[in-house]
Amino acid sequence: MKIAVLPGDGIGTEIVAEAIRVLDALELDFEMETALVGGAAYDAHGHPLPEATLKLAKEADAVLFGAVGDWKYDKLERQFRPEQAILGLRKNLGLFANFRPAICYEQLVGASSLKPELISGLDILIIRELTGDIYFGQPRGRRTAVDGHFPGAEEAFDTMRYSRPEVERIARVAFEAARKRSKRVTSVDKANVLETFQFWKDIVTEVGKEYPDVALDHMYVDNAAMQLVKEPKKFDVVVTGNMFGDILSDEAAMLTGSIGMLPSASLNASSQGLYEPSHGSAPDIAGKGVANPLATILSAAMMLRFSLQQPEAADRIESAVKSVLASGLRTGDIWSEGTKRVGTREMGDAVVAAI
Amino acid sequence: MKIAVLPGDGIGTEIVAEAIRVLDALELDFEMETALVGGAAYDAHGHPLPEATLKLAKEADAVLFGAVGDWKYDKLERQFRPEQAILGLRKNLGLFANFRPAICYEQLVGASSLKPELISGLDILIIRELTGDIYFGQPRGRRTAVDGHFPGAEEAFDTMRYSRPEVERIARVAFEAARKRSKRVTSVDKANVLETFQFWKDIVTEVGKEYPDVALDHMYVDNAAMQLVKEPKKFDVVVTGNMFGDILSDEAAMLTGSIGMLPSASLNASSQGLYEPSHGSAPDIAGKGVANPLATILSAAMMLRFSLQQPEAADRIESAVKSVLASGLRTGDIWSEGTKRVGTREMGDAVVAAI
Ligand SMILES: CC(C)[C@H](C(=O)O)[C@@H](O)C(=O)O
Ligand SMILES: CC(C)[C@H](C(=O)O)[C@@H](O)C(=O)O
Numbered sequence: 191m192k193i194a195v196l197p198g199d200g201i202g203t204e205i206v207a208e209a210i211r212v213l214d215a216l217e218l219d220f221e222m223e224t225a226l227v228g229g230a231a232y233d234a235h236g237h238p239l240p241e242a243t244l245k246l247a248k249e250a251d252a253v254l255f256g257a258v259g260d261w262k263y264d265k266l267e268r269q270f271r272p273e274q275a276i277l278g279l280r281k282n283l284g285l286f287a288n289f290r291p292a293i294c295y296e297q298l299v300g301a302s303s304l305k306p307e308l309i310s311g312l313d314i315l316i317i318r319e320l321t322g323d324i325y326f327g328q329p330r331g332r333r334t335a336v337d338g339h340f341p342g343a344e345e346a347f348d349t350m351r352y353s354r355p356e357v358e359r360i361a362r363v364a365f366e367a368a369r370k371r372s373k374r375v376t377s378v379d380k381a382n383v384l385e386t387f388q389f390w391k392d393i394v395t396e397v398g399k400e401y402p403d404v405a406l407d408h409m410y411v412d413n414a415a416m417q418l419v420k421e422p423k424k425f426d427v428v429v430t431g432n433m434f435g436d437i438l439s440d441e442a443a444m445l446t447g448s449i450g451m452l453p454s455a456s457l458n459a460s461s462q463g464l465y466e467p468s469h470g471s472a473p474d475i476a477g478k479g480v481a482n483p484l485a486t487i488l489s490a491a492m493m494l495r496f497s498l499q500q501p502e503a504a505d506r507i508e509s510a511v512k513s514v515l516a517s518g519l520r521t522g523d524i525w526s527e528g529t530k531r532v533g534t535r536e537m538g539d540a541v542v543a544a545i
Numbered sequence: 546m547k548i549a550v551l552p553g554d555g556i557g558t559e560i561v562a563e564a565i566r567v568l569d570a571l572e573l574d575f576e577m578e579t580a581l582v583g584g585a586a587y588d589a590h591g592h593p594l595p596e597a598t599l600k601l602a603k604e605a606d607a608v609l610f611g612a613v614g615d616w617k618y619d620k621l622e623r624q625f626r627p628e629q630a631i632l633g634l635r636k637n638l639g640l641f642a643n644f645r646p647a648i649c650y651e652q653l654v655g656a657s658s659l660k661p662e663l664i665s666g667l668d669i670l671i672i673r674e675l676t677g678d679i680y681f682g683q684p685r686g687r688r689t690a691v692d693g694h695f696p697g698a699e700e701a702f703d704t705m706r707y708s709r710p711e712v713e714r715i716a717r718v719a720f721e722a723a724r725k726r727s728k729r730v731t732s733v734d735k736a737n738v739l740e741t742f743q744f745w746k747d748i749v750t751e752v753g754k755e756y757p758d759v760a761l762d763h764m765y766v767d768n769a770a771m772q773l774v775k776e777p778k779k780f781d782v783v784v785t786g787n788m789f790g791d792i793l794s795d796e797a798a799m800l801t802g803s804i805g806m807l808p809s810a811s812l813n814a815s816s817q818g819l820y821e822p823s824h825g826s827a828p829d830i831a832g833k834g835v836a837n838p839l840a841t842i843l844s845a846a847m848m849l850r851f852s853l854q855q856p857e858a859a860d861r862i863e864s865a866v867k868s869v870l871a872s873g874l875r876t877g878d879i880w881s882e883g884t885k886r887v888g889t890r891e892m893g894d895a896v897v898a899a900i
Contacts, residue, residue, distance in 0.1 A: 273737050284694075303774050304658050322694065324679075324705060330740045335708045339639075339677065345708035346744030350679060353690045353700035380788075382628050385685045389701030415792045416799035419658050419774070433735075437770045437792055444771035 191220040191498055194250035196227040196243065199272060200471025201481035201534075202256025208483035208538030209254060209490040212510075215542045216503050218494075223250070227279075228258025228272035228471075238275035247279055252497035253464040254490060255279075257471035272471075280320050285456035285464055286356070287363045288318040288435065289492070292422075292442035295451060297515045300526050302447030308422065314442055315367060316428045318435025319360040320456055323386075324350040325432045350386045352431065357390050359459070361397040364429035365404050371426055374405045378414045378430035378438065390431065411438070418442055443468050450482030450523040453489035455496050463497040465489040479533045482521035484511055487541055510544035546575035546853055549605035551582040551598065554627060555826025556836035556889075557611025563838035563893030564609060564845040567865075570897045571858050573849075578605070582634075583613025583627035583826075593630035602634055607852035608819040609845060610634075612826035627826075635675050640811035640819055641711070642718045643673040643790065644847070647777075647797035650806060652870045655881050657802030663777065669797055670722060671783045673790025674715040675811055678741075679705040680787045705741045707786065712745050714814070716752040719784035720759050726781055729760045733769045733785035733793065745786065766793070773797055798823050805837030805878040808844035810851050818852040820844040834888045837876035839866055842896055865899035 193213075197206040210222065225231075225243040232238045238258070247253045258272035268274065279285070294302065294312035302309040327349035335345040361377075368375045377394040379387035391408055398406040409417065411434045417424060418438065422445050430438060443449045452468040467485030475481055488511060495504035519540050520529040532540070548568075552561040565577065580586075580598040587593045593613070602608045613627035623629065634640070649657065649667035657664040682704035690700040716732070723730045732749040734742035746763055753761040764772065766789045772779060773793065777800050785793060798804045807823040822840030830836055843866060850859035874895050875884040887895070 268737075268743065271737065277738070303660060303663050305660060308658050325738055326693075327702070328692065332740065332744065335706075337683065338681075338706065338708060340708045340710045343708040343710050345706055346741045347682070347704055347706035348739045348741050349702055349704060351690075351693065351700050351702035353693060353695045353698040355695045355698050380791075382623075382626065383632070383680055384703045385687065386701045386703050388623065389687065412791045412795040415770070415796040416804075419796060419799040420802075434792075436735075436767045437789075440767040441770040441774060441796065444774040447775075449771075 192250045193220055193222045193493070194246045194253045195222050195224040196247070196253060197224065197256040198228040198258040198471065199230050199260050200257055200473040200476040202258065202471055204479065204534050205467065205481050205483040205486040206254060206256040208534060208541070209486040211538050212487050212507060212541050212545065213490055215545045216506065218500060218503055220498065227255070227275045229260050229263045231275065232263065232270055232272065238270060238272050239278040244278065244282055248283060251462060252493045253279065254493060255464055255466035256486065257467065257469070259471045260473045277325070279464055280456060281326060283462060283464065284321060284458040286319060286321040287360060287457045288320040289455040289457070290316040290318060290439040290443065290468060291452060292316060292439070292446055293452065294446045295448065295515055298446070298448040298451065298524050301524050302445060304445055309445060312422050312446060314422065314425045314428060315371065316430070316435060316439040316442055317360065317364045317367060318430060318439055319356065319432050322352050322356045323432035324348050327351040350384065350433070352386050352390055354393060357393040358397055360429060361394045364427055365397065365401040368404045368427040369401070373403060374426040376414070376425055376428045377406065377408050378411050378428060378434055379408060380411050380434070381408070382410060387431070394429070414438055415441060418445060448524050449485070450521065451484050451488065453485050453492050455489070455492040457496060461497055463493060465493040479535060480522050481534050482523050483534050483538050487511060506545055507541070510541045513544045514540045547605045548575055548577045548848070549601045549608045550577050550579040551602070551608060552579065552611040553583040553613040553826060554585050554615050555612055555828040555831040557613065557826055559834065559836050559889045560822065560838040560841040561609060561611040563889060563896070564841040566893050567842050567862060567896050567900065568845055570900045571861065573855060573858055575853065582610070582630045584615050584618045586630065587618065587621070587625055587627065593625060593627050594633040599633065599637055602638060606817060607848045608634065609848060610819055610821035611841065612822065612824070614826045615828045632680070634819055635811060636681060638817060638819065639676060639813040641674060641676040642715060642812045643675040644810040644812070645671040645673060645794040645798065645823060646807060647671065647794070647801055648807065649801040650803065650870060653801070653803045653806065653879050656879050657800060659800055664800060667777050667801060669777065669780045669783060670726065671785070671790060671794040671797055672715065672719045672722060673794055674711065674786050677707050677711045678787035679703050682706040705739065705788070707741050707745055709748060712748040713752055715784060716749045719782055720752065720756040723759045723782040724756070728758060729781040731769070731780055731783045732761065732763050733766050733783060733789055734763060735766050735789070736763070737765060742786070749784070769793055770796060773800060803879050805876065806839050806843070808840050808847050810844070810847040812851060816852055818848060820848040834890060835877050836889050837878050838889050838893050842866060861900055862896070865896045868899045869895045
């Protein structure tokens with residue numbers, strides 16, 4: 191088994207280093223190889239996703255990814271910007287199923303913007319389709335409008351699209367995941383306005399018939415954005431498209447108040463996966479040794495479970511993280527009165543010690 | 546001056562009735578004419594936006610709209626569903642600028658999901674473009690995919706698009722609005738992924754140069770969905786496209802916890818406007834006399850200010866609503882221990898009395 195390690199930019203190197211120490215502590219049998227990605231790769235090789243990095247990622251069983259991006263690349267042409275690396279990896283590896291848990295750890299309830307009773311015990315799994323929709327749909331570009339409100343004017347456009355097999359496979363992923371949880375799926379769409387999402391809704395409904403033991407309901411995306419704020423615990427598994435999933439998974443993550451704790455997994459049809467924290471590269475605190483490595487460490491646990499068939503090792507990491515939280519250690523982002531503030535390295539040490 | 550009154554479905558008739566009583570109490574000089582819209586119009590005339598209703602709306606200076614929709618129309622073909630009426634009115638009247646204030650009334654801070662210190666004093670104005678984007682973009686439909694992940698498969702698609710003059714005019718609306726407030730605009734886009742929103746961002750930046758007294762910043766939509774939860778008071782005027790605006794304006798409204806209080810205005814280039822509460826038709830409580838009429842009453846105030854050039858009358862309504870809240874009257878949706886629960890009619894009576 192081989193893991194491609196892509197630390198990326200900003201706090202990426204620091205947090206991935208801790209995840210690797212945790213993996214090492216488990217003394218499992220796999221190979222790891224590191225490569226540059228994002229702005230770091232652009233600086234060294236002139237491209238955010240160099241051929242060698244892509245090749246390594248494709249050949250590996252799993253990719254452990256830190257984060258990419260920094261303000262200093264903002265002025266580059268889009269194709270050279272760090273985030274193109276992540277889009278390129280998703281597309282080239284066919285990582286269509288993105289798992290974004292939004293979990294509120296009991297000790298961190300106070301970190302949330304929400305009142306404790308609304309957020310305590312939250313455990314949502316957002317499943318976002320990740321290789322289709324308006325993210326990749328062609329045609330797209332700029333042109334002269336031939337119709338619409340201002341024919342003859344300059345316009346820009348993108349294409350939203352989903353094909354039947356794309357919706358079927360992500361729907362199955364969601365129903366299967368729900369079977370292992372509380373057997374409820376909410377499919378989020380905008381069927382009242384978009385052809386694409388009427389189609390989505392129809393197909394999810396059809397696939398749902400194969401899972402009579404799972405309760406399916408449908409919700410418009412605007413309503414979902416509201417219900418997440420109003421009563422987040424009403425949700426269990428949420429399945430949606432790439433664009434809506436981008437927005438709702440971040441909203442849900444922020445509801446917990448502890449986005450520094452939330453891992454993510456992006457899988458393809460052969461369980462090859464990319465694992466990364468839900469948060470970004472945080473260039474403002476990069477290099478200071480204060481970033482929270484737990485989301486990356488928990489991403490490594492997801493990797494062990496989903497791509498490397500090592501569920502016991504995954505459990506060991508997750509238990510270690512819980513016991514470290516229970517012992518009162520906190521990085522700055524989740525610190526509160528009465529707990530002990532530690533840096534990235536000390537937090538990694540504590541997880542290693544707990545393993 | 547003429548007002549087209551379109552109560553619609555569900556609680557629409559009850560809440561609009563109270564807004565009309567409040568308007569009557571002001572003893573101003575304008576004509577009102579009522580027509581069917583939404584499911585009620587479909588039942589009577591076989592179409593959610595009958596010709597006569599559209600004609601009335603077009604000829605009027607302003608439309609006072611209740612709400613449309615009921616589960617019983619869910620099975621209808623899309624073109625006959627109640628929400629098509631609202632899309633048809635926006636399109637035919639050219640109502641491109643949607644104003645969605647998210648205000649937290651001091652007495653209602655407790656109704657929010659958020660901790661009081663995060664939400665108290667909130668006053669955001671979301672300006673949503675309302676006649677462009679993927680809502681109306683052509684082509685759209687179903688077809689056989691010729692490329693993508695599954696060539697040959699059935700697919701559905703929609704077109705996102707914005708032309709230069711469409712972005713320019715909504716940007717101007719936002720900068721002008723910001724000048725009357727705290728002189729800050731946040732433009733929300735997804736320029737890192739979408740051609741349409743890179744174009745949007747470029748144009749908003751250009752237009753911003755005409756408003757050197759207004760501070761402009763840009764935020765990705767996923768980040769905006771997070772920051773609204775984390776620190777809503779950081780925002781002042783937010784301007785965004787139709788689709789993102791649909792999601793973010795509802796999220797922001799729900800943050801206040803009192804969506805039954807929030808009005809909205811949708812304006813065209815000649816200040817003709819449609820005014821409606823931010824909430825929906827709530828078929829579950831329709832006809833029971835318990836709905837909160839205040840969002841509709843406050844929509845009537847916006848109508849007086851924006852379309853009927855009666856700013857003093859608008860102020861009178863808004864002051865009356867504040868004094869009614871201060872007196873402790875509450876409909877069920879905003880009721881809390883220590884306040885007096887009243888019905889739709891009593892709430893209307895109280896506002897009329899305060900005027
Ligand atoms: C960086 C960006 C392209 C990306 C996305 O929109 O998918 C990010 O927001 C995410 O959710 O992983
Ligand atoms: C009913 C629906 C078409 C509409 C929209 O999506 O614009 C509604 O959600 C709104 O925001 O007014």
